Amino acid sequence: MIKKIINQIWNERKENAWIFLELLAVSIFMWLAIDPLFNLISRDSVDKGYDSEKIYNITYTYDNKRSPKYKAELDNATTIRESYKQMLHLIESLPEVESYAISDGGFPGGNTYGGWEFIVDSTMRADNKEVKKEIYFFTCIETTESDFLQTFSFKDVRTGEILKKDKNGNEGVYISKSLAKELFDTESAVGKSIKMHDSDNSFNVLGVYEDVQGFIYNEPGEFMVMVRQYDDPSNIRHVAENIIHIKLKDGVDEYKFEKRMEDEIKPRLRAGNLYCDRILSHGKLKNEFENAYGIKNKYRQNFIISSFAILCTLLGIIGTFWVRVVARRQEIGIMQSMGATRATIVKQFILEATLLASIAFAIAMPIVLHKIYAIGFAEPLVDLMRVKPISETIAWRNKPVPHFIIVSAISYFIVVVASIVGAAIPVASTVRKEPVEALREE
Amino acid sequence: MIKQFFRQAWTMMKQQKLFTGIYIAGTAASIAMAMTIFVILYIKLGPLYPEENRDRMLIFTEVVVADDEGGGRIFNPRLKYIEQLKQESKLLKKVGVREIVPFVSDFSHLCEISSDNSNTTINELPAYVDCGYWQLFNFRFVQGRPFTKEEEHSPVAVITASLAEKLFATTDVVGQRIYIDTDYYSIVGVVEGQRTCLTNTPSAGNIFVSIHHARYYDEERKSFYGDVNEINEYNAFNGYTYMYTIAETAKQSDSIKKEIAEIYSRILQQNATTNKKIEPRIYEYWQTAMDVRHDSNFFTAILEYLYLLLAFLLIPALNLCGLISTRMSSRLAEVGVRKAYGATNRQIITQVLYENMLFTAIGAFVGLVLTYIIVYKNCDWIVTLFDGKISNDTIAQGVTFEMLFNPTVIASVLLLALLLNIASALVPTLLALKRDIIQSLYHRR
Numbered sequence: 001m002i003k004k005i006i007n008q009i010w011n012e013r014k015e016n017a018w019i020f021l022e023l024l025a026v027s028i029f030m031w032l033a034i035d036p037l038f039n040l041i042s043r044d045s046v047d048k049g050y051d052s053e054k055i056y057n058i059t060y061t062y063d064n065k066r067s068p069k070y071k072a073e074l075d076n077a078t079t080i081r082e083s084y085k086q087m088l089h090l091i092e093s094l095p096e097v098e099s100y101a102i103s104d105g106g107f108p109g110g111n112t113y114g115g116w117e118f119i120v121d122s123t124m125r126a127d128n129k130e131v132k133k134e135i136y137f138f139t140c141i142e143t144t145e146s147d148f149l150q151t152f153s154f155k156d157v158r159t160g161e162i163l164k165k166d167k168n169g170n171e172g173v174y175i176s177k178s179l180a181k182e183l184f185d186t187e188s189a190v191g192k193s194i195k196m197h198d199s200d201n202s203f204n205v206l207g208v209y210e211d212v213q214g215f216i217y218n219e220p221g222e223f224m225v226m227v228r229q230y231d232d233p234s235n236i237r238h239v240a241e242n243i244i245h246i247k248l249k250d251g252v253d254e255y256k257f258e259k260r261m262e263d264e265i266k267p268r269l270r271a272g273n274l275y276c277d278r279i280l281s282h283g284k285l286k287n288e289f290e291n292a293y294g295i296k297n298k299y300r301q302n303f304i305i306s307s308f309a310i311l312c313t314l315l316g317i318i319g320t321f322w323v324r325v326v327a328r329r330q331e332i333g334i335m336q337s338m339g340a341t342r343a344t345i346v347k348q349f350i351l352e353a354t355l356l357a358s359i360a361f362a363i364a365m366p367i368v369l370h371k372i373y374a375i376g377f378a379e380p381l382v383d384l385m386r387v388k389p390i391s392e393t394i395a396w397r398n399k400p401v402p403h404f405i406i407v408s409a410i411s412y413f414i415v416v417v418a419s420i421v422g423a424a425i426p427v428a429s430t431v432r433k434e435p436v437e438a439l440r441e442e
Numbered sequence: 443m444i445k446q447f448f449r450q451a452w453t454m455m456k457q458q459k460l461f462t463g464i465y466i467a468g469t470a471a472s473i474a475m476a477m478t479i480f481v482i483l484y485i486k487l488g489p490l491y492p493e494e495n496r497d498r499m500l501i502f503t504e505v506v507v508a509d510d511e512g513g514g515r516i517f518n519p520r521l522k523y524i525e526q527l528k529q530e531s532k533l534l535k536k537v538g539v540r541e542i543v544p545f546v547s548d549f550s551h552l553c554e555i556s557s558d559n560s561n562t563t564i565n566e567l568p569a570y571v572d573c574g575y576w577q578l579f580n581f582r583f584v585q586g587r588p589f590t591k592e593e594e595h596s597p598v599a600v601i602t603a604s605l606a607e608k609l610f611a612t613t614d615v616v617g618q619r620i621y622i623d624t625d626y627y628s629i630v631g632v633v634e635g636q637r638t639c640l641t642n643t644p645s646a647g648n649i650f651v652s653i654h655h656a657r658y659y660d661e662e663r664k665s666f667y668g669d670v671n672e673i674n675e676y677n678a679f680n681g682y683t684y685m686y687t688i689a690e691t692a693k694q695s696d697s698i699k700k701e702i703a704e705i706y707s708r709i710l711q712q713n714a715t716t717n718k719k720i721e722p723r724i725y726e727y728w729q730t731a732m733d734v735r736h737d738s739n740f741f742t743a744i745l746e747y748l749y750l751l752l753a754f755l756l757i758p759a760l761n762l763c764g765l766i767s768t769r770m771s772s773r774l775a776e777v778g779v780r781k782a783y784g785a786t787n788r789q790i791i792t793q794v795l796y797e798n799m800l801f802t803a804i805g806a807f808v809g810l811v812l813t814y815i816i817v818y819k820n821c822d823w824i825v826t827l828f829d830g831k832i833s834n835d836t837i838a839q840g841v842t843f844e845m846l847f848n849p850t851v852i853a854s855v856l857l858l859a860l861l862l863n864i865a866s867a868l869v870p871t872l873l874a875l876k877r878d879i880i881q882s883l884y885h886r887r
Contacts, residue, residue, distance in 0.1 A: 015771070018764030018870075025757050068554060068624050294830045301827060304475075305750070309757065311471055316761040319464040323768045 005352050009359075012324075016356060019320040023360035023415065026309045026316075030411040031368045033305040036298055036378035038407050039398075040217065046395050049212035049220045050108045051153035052282040054248040056261070057107075058091070058269070060240045061277040074272035075236065083271030084239045090268060091244060092145050096257050098249040101148035102230070102242050106138040108152050108212050109282060111289045113138055114226070117197035120183045124192045131183055132197065136214060137224035141231075141242060142169065148225060149174065151247045154209040157187050163207050171227050172204040176211045179222035216289050219394055236274055254281065310418045317353055317422025325349065325430045332431060342431045346424060353423035357416045365408065377403060451797035458769075462801060465765055469805025472758035473858055474812035476751050478824070480854050481817050483747060485825050485845050486731045491634070492579040492645050497692045498540075499578075499727040501644065502685040502702060504736075505710065508719035519722070520681025521546065521653065523709045527685075530705050537701045538694030543578050545684045546570040546656040547647065555649060556621045557609045564608055568622050569647035570656030578686055579645045586616035586631035594652040599627035602635040605648040620649070627651055643731070644686055678714035687724075699724040733829060746828065755862060762866030766798065770874035777874060787875045791868070798867040806859035814846050 009016055063070040074083075091100055106113040113136045120131040140148035142165065148154075149163045156163040157177045166172065173194065180189040187208055195202045206227065211220035248257060261279045269276030280288070290296045325332070332345055377400070396402055455462045489496055502524075506514040524544045528534075534542065552565040569575075576588035581600075589598045599620055606613045606629075609620065619626050635648070689698050707720040723736040734743045770777070777790060817824055821841045826832050 015768070018760055018767055022757060022760035022764065025753075025760060029753050029757065068556075068621075292832055294826075294832060296823075297827055297829065297832075300823070305753065308471065308475055308754065312468070312757045312761055315464050315468050315471075315758075316764060319461070319761070319765050320768070322460055 001348070001351065002355070005348065005355055009352065009355060015324070016320075019316050020356060020360055022312065022316045023357050023419070024364050026313050027357075027361040027364035027411065027415055028367055030306060030309045030415055031364065031407060032371070032378075033302040033309065034411045034414070035407050037302045037306070038403070038410065039378050040295065040298060042395065042397055042403075043217045043219065046213065046219055046398075048109065049155070049210050051247075052109055052286075054250075054252070054254065055151065055282040056246050056248070056257075056279055057282065057285055058244040058246065058279050059277045060242070060244075060269075060274055062236045062240050062275065063273045070273055079272045080236050080239065080274065083274050086271050087269050087274075087276075088143065088145075088244070090265070091246060094246075094265070096248050096252045098247045099147050099150045100247070101146050101151040101245045102141040102143070103148065103245065104139040104141065104228075105241055105243055107243065107245060108138070108214060109216055109286060111216060111293070113214060113223075118183075118194045119197055120192075120194050124183075124194075125185055127185065133183065135179065135194075135222070135224050137173070137226045138214070139226045139228055141228050143230040144169065146230075148227075148245075149207075149209070151245050152212070153247075154212060154225075157208045157210055160210075163209050166206045166227070169229060170204065170206065171229055172206040173227065174207045174209055174225040175205055176209055176221065176223045178211050179224060180205075180208045182222055216286060216293075217295065219398065236272075240274060306414070310414060313357075313415060313418040314422045317419050318425055321349060321353065321423045322426035325426050329430065336431070345431050346427050349423050349427040350420050353419040354416055357419040358412075361412050361415055368408075369404075372400075372404065447793050447796035448800055450793075451800040454797070455801070461765060461769060465762060465798075465801045466805040466808060468758045468761045468765075469802055469859070469862060470808035470812060472754055472862060473806050473809025473855060474816065475754040476858055477810060477813040477851070477855055478816050479747055479751055479754070480858075481813060481846065481851060482825055482827060483744070484848075484851060485841070487728050488845075488848075488850065490842075490844060492581045493643060493727075494580050495578070495688055496727045496731075498689045498695075499644070500687040500689065500695060500698060500702075500724050501727060501730050502687065502706075502722060502724045503730070504723040505679060505706070506721040506723060507679050508721075514721070515679075517679045518681050519683050519685055519706065520679075520710075521656070521683040523681065523706060523713060524683055524685050526709045526713075527702065527705050533701060533705065534698075537697045538690040539687055539698055539701075540690050541574050541577050541686075541688045543572055543574040543686045544653055545575070545644070545686055546653055546682055547684075548682070553622045555605070555609070558619050559610055562609055564605065566605070566648050568649045568651055570653045571650055572653045575650065575686075578688055581633040581645075584613050584632045584634055586629070589630050589652060593630070594654050596652075597625065597627045597655070598630045598652065600631040600633060600650045601629055602648040603632050604635045606632050622649065622651065625655070644684075644727075678716070679710065679720075695726055733831065755858070755865070759862055759865045762862070763870050766794070766867050767870035767873065770794070770870050774874065774877065790875060791871050794871045795863065795867050798863050802859050802863040806855055806862075810855050817841055817846065 065072075065075075088100075088102075091097065101107075104114075115134055115136045118133060118135045120133075122128045122130045125131065138148075140146075142148065147165050149165050154163045154174070155161065157180075163174065175183070175189060177187055180187050183189065183194065184192055189205045189208050191205065193202050193204050203226065209225075212223065213220045214223040248254065258279070258281070266276050266279060335345060336342075397406060487496060493499070502519055505517045505519055507517060509515050521544055524542070528542050528544075547567050547569050553568055555564045555566045555568075556562065573589060573591045573594060581588075584603050586600070588600060589596075599622075601615070601620065603613045606615045609615075610618060613632050615629050615632060618629050620629055621627075687698060687702065689695055702724055703722040706722045710720050711717070725736045728740065728743070729736060729738060732743050780790060818841055
């Protein structure tokens with residue numbers, strides 16, 4: 001049957017030329033629209049390595065000297081210190097809170113981090129090579145009660161359990177598994193040390209955690225958490241820039257908690273000139289980043305293009321097959337009177353549409369491959385992707401060959417389904433007629 | 443004759459409902475998508491109230507100072523230096539500068555705006571400008587007038603009608619007091635609100651006061667913000683000011699950019715007593731609106747839009763070509779008869795084009811209506827659809843009549859429709875006309 005249909009497509013090549021060209025163009029545009037969508041969805045759904053559920057981020061701001069609410073008598077180091085302590089105590093004492101952490105603004109799944117060049121001394125490595133590397137990191141500020149690692153559920157590479165913070169409250173760094181391998185050529189890096197380039201500052205490795213996503217829409221990879229012990233703040237700006245992250249206990253109703261925070265707790269998170277600005281769930285914060293970095297725009301743009309391509313395919317195929325079915329009414333009538341079922345006839349036309357779409361898609365692929373060869377796959381938000389994940393940590397589906405196969409399969413599926421639907425509508429309505437009616441109309 | 447073509451097309455439309463439906467739907471989809479892109483571009487770049495001189499506007503926002511590591515540090519221009527630059531009026535006029543206006547707005551700090559009349563407090567970013575601002579933009583005054591040069595040292599303000607309504611429940615507020623944080627100002631004028639869709643355009647803001655009151659941004663920033671600005675070798679370069687310039691004609695932009703860069707570099711080097719390489723970056727309005735580099739060219743910047751336009755026109759055009767080709771096949775006999783009676787190819791092509799024109803016109807109209815619905819309903823995000831980075835102050839304020847119903851938009855629809863009509867009808871018709879009369883008539887059998 002397929003051979004017969006291929007013959008038919010070839011015999012009607014002139015009539016098929018326009019719809020074929022349209023399918024070709026649709027295939028290319030569909031692929032180009034699905035590629036960035038896949039990129040985004042795939043990178044968003046990687047195992048992030050930390051737990052973002054039930055995390056809330058509390059940001060602060062302050063009344064400055066020109067604000068009517070500014071109180072000059074409270075703008076001194078002692079008051080700021082006491083105010084901040086009071087607020088931390090209030091957060092810690094909330095019955096819904098399991099743990100809390102303080103960061104200087106960079107945290108997993110956020111949009112900011114620090115970066116510095118570090119040196120690993122040759123004595124730290126089995127091969128006696130010195131390593132110099134720019135490392136990206138978060139800085140967490142630890143009090144005796146706060147726990148960054150527990151709040152974000154970083155996993156210890158040795159046990160798979162949540163990484164415990166240093167009992168003695170030492171300053172140092174926690175590094176990701178892939179960073180440990182890169183710096184020390186081993187995952188067992190606890191006790192080793194790294195040094196800041198152009199500085200005497202040296203940091204002990206306090207623990208090694210499973211890779212986490214440092215940055216939204218990035219693959220988990222080489223990253224570091226730098227621990228700084230809580231130091232009494234002397235300036236209001238220092239504390240206002242910090243973010244307090246809280247993790248809720250299991251079973252806490254998030255909706256009720258949000259409402260309670262907004263109505264009862266937020267007004268109390270005000271001390272002196274410092275006050276709580278926003279309390280945002282991790283999900284909502286991510287949503288804000290997606291808006292700000294144009295990620296949501298990328299989704300929208302490519303959904304619009306794909307939908308438009310689907311609509312055009314439908315219109316094109318419906319138009320072509322309607323004319324074709326009308327022209328072959330007599331043939332259909334004869335086939336029906338010879339005993340062909342409606343399903344057989346519909347199947348024949350659907351197969352014709354499928355073949356047409358498949359051939360067009362196959363021809364579109366070399367053009368797509370040329371585009372990939374020339375400028376590569378769609379890079380999700382180049383500006384944002386400054387942190388390049390090391391190859392070992394790239395999810396299999398984001399590697400070039402699987403990526404190409406998956407995007408092609410999705411695009412092919414959409415084009416073929418649209419073609420089948422487009423062909424089925426006119427054919428189904430025609431074969432409903434009795435054969436005698438179809439033959440009489442001729 | 444044309445009337446007859448249209449009559450024939452109308453009859454055909456009624457007879458072939460499916461053909462007509464698909465043709466109009468395809469055209470409408472294509473026009474709607476292409477026009478949505480066009481309207482987005484128009485809102486971003488077109489001459490809209492009060493920024494009717496966007497094509498002649500230059501914006502100076504960045505100064506790159508070479509550092510010792512071979513890179514560069516980016517600063518904003520400093521008010522004091524811009525004022526010195528303004529004094530070089532002879533040089534500037536010579537290259538076509540009509541107006542230079544410094545502009546300060548502290549994007550990091552929303553001020554609390556209040557009045558004596560009510561307890562309402564509104565958070566706003568005041569715009570600190572000099573009296574030249576009112577020459578730069580064509581604001582329409584609902585009440586009062588702009589502040590004058592003589593008033594620049596007085597606490598006077600111009601506010602928008604929407605802010606007046608919020609604070610005083612009326613626009614008749616000239617002479618009333620308004621507070622920016624703890625400082626009070628007398629209102630001298632009320633303007634119609636800026637109607638651009640985005641709030642990060644140069645005329646954005648609801649309260650305008652003299653730049654004299656923003657002097658602390660340059661001089662007192664350190665005490666204002668505590669230790670934010672540690673004194674270092676780059677301190678002399680830093681400022682918090684933007685500078686808007688209007689050229690006499692758009693063509694003079696390049697020479698103005700060059701002249702301003704030269705003068706500012708000289709002033710900065712003198713004031714900072716440095717030999718460091720200084721590169722002032724002056725943007726044309728469209729460059730800031732499209733968030734591209736100061737040396738980008740327009741064609742490269744809109745390439746992404748052009749690709750999309752091409753896709754939105756090409757795919758439906760192929761679809762329409764297929765439809766017209768099918769219809770031409772079924773009308774071969776008619777073509778043969780017309781040719782036999784002496785009709786030229788040109789006459790037949792004209793007939794087909796006119797016939798399709800009717801369908802295209804209907805499709806274009808439906809498409810335009812769809813565009814308006816799409817833009818109107820989604821104005822909170824659609825204008826920034828192609829922006830890579832959206833700042834927090836880029837908030838859509840709704841579309842206005844002039845953004846949608848203006849000659850440029852309407853002319854573009856007509857042009858696109860005509861293009862689509864010709865592109866989709868011409869090739870299939872020419873192919874059909876290749877057959878000779880005998881063949882065409884034989885087809886009738």
